[in-house]
Structure formats: structure tokens, C-alpha cells
Amino acid sequence: MNHPEEILDIPEKPEIDFSALIRWWETRRILYNIILIACEILLIELIPNGVLRWGFSKVILFSVAFTLCANACYTLGFGSTILRLYYSRKTDIQSNLRLLSFILGLIFSIFITFILFGKFLDVEEI
DSSP states (O other): OOOHHHHHOOOOOOOOOHHHHHHHHHHHHHHHHHHHHHHHHHHHHHOHHHHHHHOHHHHHHHHHHHHHHHHHHHHHHHHHHHHHHHHOSOOTTHHHHHHHHHHHHHHHHHHHIIIIIHHHHOOSOO
């Protein structure tokens, strides 16, 4: 039979190593940026009318602004991981969820890059 004090005891949450968590996400940020910039370069190559219409400097400026916004959104990855770790008591599956979050976020970012950056470059007339 359970003792009353055992039933009322709240199990302690495991310690969260925030620096290791942030380090995990930050080491993958380089790969994230390389893939996004490669998508932007690919779009510039596929849709050259945008460069002719807007000029190379405006396209580069838009690319830099877009990449900075994408990196701001990237921080949602480890932000959501921190919240998930804080509010759940399960730590054994967190690395799988972290990798899944990274992959799904990367796929979503590539999709958004092709839509927004492609829309910016896609012009009918020069």
C-alpha cells in the first residue's frame, strides 16, 4: 500500500542543460543558412528577370533581409524545445523531437523561401 506522503510528493523535474541545448541548435544554424542561401542563389539563377528588373544590389539587399528574418524565426526552434523540456518530464525522447523540429523547420523555410523570394524575383516585364 502506498504511503500518503509518497502519493503527494511531486517528482522533481530533471535538470535542463540550456547551454547544451542552445549549442545543439547553433551548430545546425550554419547548415540552415547554407541551405537557405543556396535556395536563394538557385532562384536567382532560375529567374534572371528579377535581377534585371530590380538590379543586383536590391536583390542582394532583399536576400540579406530575408535571411535575417529567417534566422530570427530559427530561434523558435530552440525556444520551442526549451518550453517542451520545461513543461514535460520526459527527457529521453527530446533529442528525436529536436531533430524532427529542425528538419520540419528547414523544410518549411525552404518552402517559404521559394514562395516569397521567388515571388519577389518573378516579374513579367523587365
